Amino acid sequence: MGAHVSRNDFEWVYTEEPHASRRKIILEKYPEIKKLYGYDPLFKWVVTAMVLSQLLVLPFVKYMSWPVLLIVAYCFGGVINHSLMLAIHEIAHNLAFGHNRPLHNRLFGFFANLPVGVPVSISFRKYHLEHHRYQGDEVIDVDLPTLVEAKLFCTTGGKLIWLFLQPLFYSLRPLVVRPKPPSPLELVNLIIQVFFDAVVVKLFGLRALWYLLLGSFMAMGIHPVAGHFISEHYMFRKGFETYSYYGPLNWITFNVGYHNEHHDFPAVPGRRLPEVKRIAAEFYDNLPQHTSWSAVLYDFVMDPDIGPYARIKRKHFGLKS
Numbered sequence: 001m002g003a004h005v006s007r008n009d010f011e012w013v014y015t016e017e018p019h020a021s022r023r024k025i026i027l028e029k030y031p032e033i034k035k036l037y038g039y040d041p042l043f044k045w046v047v048t049a050m051v052l053s054q055l056l057v058l059p060f061v062k063y064m065s066w067p068v069l070l071i072v073a074y075c076f077g078g079v080i081n082h083s084l085m086l087a088i089h090e091i092a093h094n095l096a097f098g099h100n101r102p103l104h105n106r107l108f109g110f111f112a113n114l115p116v117g118v119p120v121s122i123s124f125r126k127y128h129l130e131h132h133r134y135q136g137d138e139v140i141d142v143d144l145p146t147l148v149e150a151k152l153f154c155t156t157g158g159k160l161i162w163l164f165l166q167p168l169f170y171s172l173r174p175l176v177v178r179p180k181p182p183s184p185l186e187l188v189n190l191i192i193q194v195f196f197d198a199v200v201v202k203l204f205g206l207r208a209l210w211y212l213l214l215g216s217f218m219a220m221g222i223h224p225v226a227g228h229f230i231s232e233h234y235m236f237r238k239g240f241e242t243y244s245y246y247g248p249l250n251w252i253t254f255n256v257g258y259h260n261e262h263h264d265f266p267a268v269p270g271r272r273l274p275e276v277k278r279i280a281a282e283f284y285d286n287l288p289q290h291t292s293w294s295a296v297l298y299d300f301v302m303d304p305d306i307g308p309y310a311r312i313k314r315k316h317f318g319l320k321s
Contacts, residue, residue: 002156005307010150011235012313017135018307019242019263026264026280033265033279035100039098040090043254047096047112050080054115054212058200061208070218072252073211078219079252080115081212086113086253092125095269106185117213119193120171122186127174132266135233135260136241139316142174143233149173150308159301160222162308166229167220184231225249227293229302232259234310237288241312245290246277257293260284 014054027033054077061069064175088094088109097104109121127142134140162169200209220226231245245257254270256262261276261284268276277284290296300306 001158003304005154005159005309007309009306010144010309010311010313011238012315013136014314017241017314018134019132019260022283023264026283030279032270033276036275037093037267038269040271042271043087043090043096043216043266043269045109047084047108050084050087051111052113054080058204058208058211061211062205064207064211069207069211070214071316073215074218074223077115077211077215078217078223079119079215079225080215082219082223083252084112084116085120085126085216085220086120088116088124089128090254090270091121092128092165095267099267102127108191113189113193115194115212116216117209118216119186119189120172122183122189122307123174124179126183127178131319132263133265136312136314137316138177138313140177144313145169146173146177146312152185153308156301156304159307160242160312163226163297163301164221166226167217170229172219210228222297224294224297225253227290227296228253228256228259231257231290231293231296233312234300234306235312236290236296236299236310240288242286243290243297244277244284245291245293246290249293260287275280 057072057077061072064072078104083253091109093133094105096108106122109125113119113121130140131143136144138144153159160269197209202211214300220229227249231243233241233243235241236243239246242260242263244260247257250257255273256270258273258277261268261273263272265273265276
């Protein structure tokens with residue numbers, strides 16, 4: 001299975017996550033960044049165009065052979081669906097319609113969720129906001145790989161398999177390590193998604209639904225756009241737990257690559273994150289950064305210093321209820 005990773009434990013630290021303190025320092029020097037807060041009025045139209053583009057492909061899917069379907073799903077449909085999942089990420093921060101319209105954001109999340117094939121919009125939000133507030137917390141931050149993952153996928157081949165299976169780990173890990181009872185909106189999300197999937201099968205056949213589901217799965221695994229899952233918080237440089245990427249794939253991922261900027265200012269929509277970097281350049285230019293998400297995936301698999309263990313963790317000091 002290849003070389004064994006050099007680490008045998010996570011990187012434990014006893015400092016607070018760096019983003020809140022850096023945000024305070026930056027705002028003291030550049031208070032004008034607060035003017036970038038709020039929602040992006042173009043966002044809803046971009047997302048609508050993406051959803052419609054997937055719907056327009058469905059009538060043609062039934063004429064595709066399986067090899068052609070897989071290629072189209074990987075190169076086109078999966079990219080759109082991954083982008084829609086990152087749109088759901090934006091919506092989780094109320095950046096579609098603003099913080100004063102929470103229901104508008106949740107309903108639009110249902111809409112953006114449709115081509116993805118499985119209901120994720122509401123569930124993602126309730127865990128993701130905790131990831132921001134408690135980054136690295138061994139109990140609360142479900143973005144961290146589990147000890148089982150780190151021990152099982154600790155070789156070159158194992159890490160490659162882990163990347164292929166990453167969609168399963170990413171979606172199921174929260175339900176295993178930090179289960180929460182489903183909220184009413186999660187049930188609504190489920191009902192709407194099942195109804196949409198049934199309509200797709202009825203109108204365009206089961207192959208059309210497979211096109212959506214396989215695209216979502218493949219684009220979250222070994223795929224260039226999926227490199228952001230690894231690039232964001234895996235420790236490629238000792239002591240640094242968040243990394244930005246400023247390459248061209250930001251154009252189709254709502255600038256999620258500007259990840260230091262996003263964690264520093266989660267109230268700033270993705271389209272304005274480059275402006276945060278421009279204003280406060282001296283805070284970001286010298287931080288370790290990635291230039292290629294494909295290179296990130298390659299290095300993750302091939303470099304024995306990188307693997308599921310390469311994450312910064314903090315002890316959980318909360319009181320037991």
